[in-house]
Amino acid sequence: MRAITYSRYGGADVLELTEQPTPKVGPDSVLVRVRASSVNPVDWKVRQGYLDPLMDADFPVVPGWDVAGVVERVGLDTPELAVGDEVYGYVRKDWMHGGTLAEYVAAPVRTLARKPASLSFEEAAAVPLAGLTAFQTIERAGVTAGQTVLVHAAAGGVGQFAVQIAVARGARVIGTASTTNHDHLASLGAEPVEYGDGLVDRVRALAPDGVDVVLDYGTPDLVETTRALLAPGGTVASIVEAAARDELGGHYVWVRPSSHDLDALTALVEAGQLRIDVAEVFELADAADAHRLSEGGHVRGKVVVRVD
Known part of the structure; x- marks a missing residue:
């Protein structure tokens, strides 16, 4: 072959x-x-x-x-x-x-x-890999309807899936991305904010009481921003930083193969909820x-x- x-x-x-x-x-x-x-x-x-x-x-x-x-x-x-x-x-x-x-x-x-x-x-x-990564971090973090979810690197390969899956669950999603990707994120159902200096203030302007869940697919200052933005009782899940688990008490996720989770992604695709x-x-x-x-x-x- x-x-x-x-x-x-x-x-x-x-x-x-x-x-x-x-x-x-x-x-x-x-x-x-x-x-x-x-x-x-x-x-x-x-x-x-x-x-x-x-x-x-x-x-x-x-x-x-x-x-x-x-x-x-x-x-x-x-x-x-x-x-x-x-x-x-x-x-x-x-x-x-x-x-x-x-x-x-x-x-x-x-x-x-x-x-x-x-x-x-x-x-x-x-x-599969990107979709399962997003699905499993969302599962691990326990995202449910009515929560406010902050997605770091929301326009990336994994982040785009995470935005759509969280929206499909009824969550409010705030996504960090460069300004060139803001219209695209908005089309997926997220409220986009620019990453970089001043991020905490920009997110607080949208969510004055903080966010319930932080999903990290790539940010240089996860610990600092999470401590500044996570509401009491909230949680964080990261595929990049073990500090999400070790310093913030959240979850560090390494994606696993799973027929069951792929079937869940298929259901979202067929329902028109995953582009x-x-x-x-x-x-x-x-x-x-x-x-x-x-x-x-x-x-x-x-x-x-x-x-x-």
């Missing part, structure tokens, strides 16, 4: 289009013919070796954790899925090797769910350029790689 691989850590130039063996399928896994994948910041951080202390790499590594595709073969005990099912998922394993930037990926059934019928494969591939923003679609041979675009940090929406 064709696959993008790298045999050492480094920049995007280490990514190569190669021929690799088709993966074998375990008893509780299925073989997915990949139609599309997507690039997340964690993908190029892994490629640079930043996760080496946490996860072993078995070179050559096929990168990528997001997938949308069709079940090609089933394992010995996979009653959840059948050949021909259209699926999507967050196929993260316990070590780095057989990822989703390839024509086929072996995926444990716990990492997959049926693809939302209303989405193309390219749109569906943009959902998918695809910034650009690359072909598999151009995956290095997709990594470079994501790594540049100035893209709104998801960077997708079409495989088949």
Whole structure:
């Protein structure tokens, strides 16, 4: 099969289009013919070796954790899925090797769910990692109707999902972003505020009594701003700063594969409550350029790689 691989850590130039063996399928896994994948910041951080202390790499590594595709073969005990099912998922394993930037990926059934019928494969591939990250931080923080939620980096890949999921739950959402993204955030249901100096005052102007929940997807001063803005009894959840847990008594979240949570995202998509923003679609041979675009940090929406 064709696959993008790298045999050492480094920049995007280490990514190569190669021929690799088709993966074998375990008893509780299925073989997915990949139609599309997507690039997340964690993908190029892994490629640079930043996760080496946490996860072993078995070179050559096929990168990528997001997938949308069709079940090609089933394992010995996979009653959840059948050949021909259209699926999507967050196929993260316990070590780095057989990822989703390839024509086929072996995926444990716990990492997959049926693809939302209303989405193309390219749109569906943009959902799993970012959507699950947003959903699970919101679940962990216990966001409910009537709360005021502050979302840091609200226009980012995860932040956009978090805004929409919180709005769908009936929360009032204030989102930090650059002014160029304010109209977009407003269209998703958030009240945008510019990040940077004076942020506390700008949020207090909208929520004089403070906010009930802080969701952090990237801010340089989480501890300071949270202490200044969190209402009594409120909580914070972060995917960036362990200080959210260790210093603020909140939650530090590392996203997990979950068929159940993917089904919840599918329900939101099919109800028209979750809009998918695809910034650009690359072909598999151009995956290095997709990594470079994501790594540049100035893209709104998801960077997708079409495989088949």
